[in-house]
Amino acid sequence: MLSALALLGAACGGGSSAPTATASPTATPELTLEQRYKRDIEAAASVKPPPVTGIDALQPEVREAVMRQPWAQDGFDDREKLLMDFLIEAAENFVGVRMDWPYVTRLEKDRLVQTPFDAAREVRIVESGVYDFVKLQKGTVVVVFSSDNPLTRQEVEPLLTAVRYYLPRMEQFLGHEYRTNYLHIQLAFGDLPDISLERGSNVFLGWEGKLDRALEFVFVHEMSHSYLPLLPWDARPWLREGMADLIAGALTGERVTGYTQSASYKPIVTASDQFSPSSFSRQYFEESGNGSLFLLEMLDLIGYDAMSKVVAGIHQDSQSRTRRMTDILDLMRKNAPPGKAADVDALIDKWTKGTGLVKPTPTPKPR
Numbered sequence: 001m002l003s004a005l006a007l008l009g010a011a012c013g014g015g016s017s018a019p020t021a022t023a024s025p026t027a028t029p030e031l032t033l034e035q036r037y038k039r040d041i042e043a044a045a046s047v048k049p050p051p052v053t054g055i056d057a058l059q060p061e062v063r064e065a066v067m068r069q070p071w072a073q074d075g076f077d078d079r080e081k082l083l084m085d086f087l088i089e090a091a092e093n094f095v096g097v098r099m100d101w102p103y104v105t106r107l108e109k110d111r112l113v114q115t116p117f118d119a120a121r122e123v124r125i126v127e128s129g130v131y132d133f134v135k136l137q138k139g140t141v142v143v144v145f146s147s148d149n150p151l152t153r154q155e156v157e158p159l160l161t162a163v164r165y166y167l168p169r170m171e172q173f174l175g176h177e178y179r180t181n182y183l184h185i186q187l188a189f190g191d192l193p194d195i196s197l198e199r200g201s202n203v204f205l206g207w208e209g210k211l212d213r214a215l216e217f218v219f220v221h222e223m224s225h226s227y228l229p230l231l232p233w234d235a236r237p238w239l240r241e242g243m244a245d246l247i248a249g250a251l252t253g254e255r256v257t258g259y260t261q262s263a264s265y266k267p268i269v270t271a272s273d274q275f276s277p278s279s280f281s282r283q284y285f286e287e288s289g290n291g292s293l294f295l296l297e298m299l300d301l302i303g304y305d306a307m308s309k310v311v312a313g314i315h316q317d318s319q320s321r322t323r324r325m326t327d328i329l330d331l332m333r334k335n336a337p338p339g340k341a342a343d344v345d346a347l348i349d350k351w352t353k354g355t356g357l358v359k360p361t362p363t364p365k366p367r
């Protein structure tokens with residue numbers, strides 16, 4: 001980005017002095033584009049102030065709020081520095097630049113818009129103490145709650161307890177380290193539609209003031225989406241959403257989910273080159289539900305430990321991901337416990353070929 005801008009600047013620089021049609025005799029000899037580029041880069045570097053870091057990089061009101069805290073009086077330890085890094089990057093994260101950085105999600109005319117944190121939001125976080133730290137395999141994660149509404153520490157405590165309980169177990173089940181040092185949980189109060197979503201280190205959760213069993217499942221589902229970038233490049237909704245339901249199901253014991261209730265009981269698409277339905281469409285929910293049912297049934301067939309190996313295998317840390325979504329089928333066969341091979345094959349055939357796949361008739365509701 002920088003080089004493109006600099007090049008543009010150099011090119012325009014010549015154009016803006018165009019009115020001087022005849023070159024002045026004292027003008028410096030024409031520079032080549034490369035020489036101008038180098039000159040402009042050097043000039044830019046010489047006037048640029050040294051980067052501001054730590055407490056000085058916070059917005060002024062936020063800095064003042066931090067300095068009023070008891071914990072700021074004896075200098076800053078690593079955790080306190082991590083919280084400040086979070087606040088600095090949250091304020092600098094302009095529209096989707098860095099998905100692993102914190103940002104605010106807003107609904108504007110049925111569109112989800114991402115914006116950086118403003119100072120008022122950050123001051124509220126600091127003053128109400130709605131943050132904490134969780135130690136994971138690689139390091140410490142700062143968990144920060146934010147909302148357009150006021151939040152109290154007491155109110156978010158059950159969610160913090162859930163993060164402390166589930167995040168290390170998620171890491172263990174997945175067999176891969178949590179990807180970032182941040183977890184931002186944005187709580188949306190009742191006036192917003194009933195949605196939950198996740199991107200990078202951001203979880204957006206509809207919040208009605210208490211954590212019940214259903215919301216706990218949704219919460220774990222959303223947190224597990226932070227591993228999405230480690231899934232195969234061709235992963236379709238059945239694997240992306242099915243995986244999040246599987247992880248949440250394995251950790252909470254839940255088996256009936258929003259997605260499983262939307263399932264169309266059609267075989268999952270295993271070809272990489274087929275049209276993938278767009279998020280929030282009916283087809284997206286149907287396909288995701290089929291994936292959830294498939295993966296949860298496999299969990300119950302082969303058990304937690306074997307499924308953990310399947311899950312660890314289909315996620316890849318490497319930048320050059322070589323796996324394809326269908327590799328999960330081979331991983332299921334490979335990790336089938338003794339005596340279960342035929343059952344695993346039958347379950348794979350059911351959900352990939354439709355062999356014996358029938359939609360259960362709904363039990364009539366008592367009147």
Ligand SMILES: [Zn+2]
Pocket residue numbers: 221222225241244
């Ligand atoms: Zn999801």
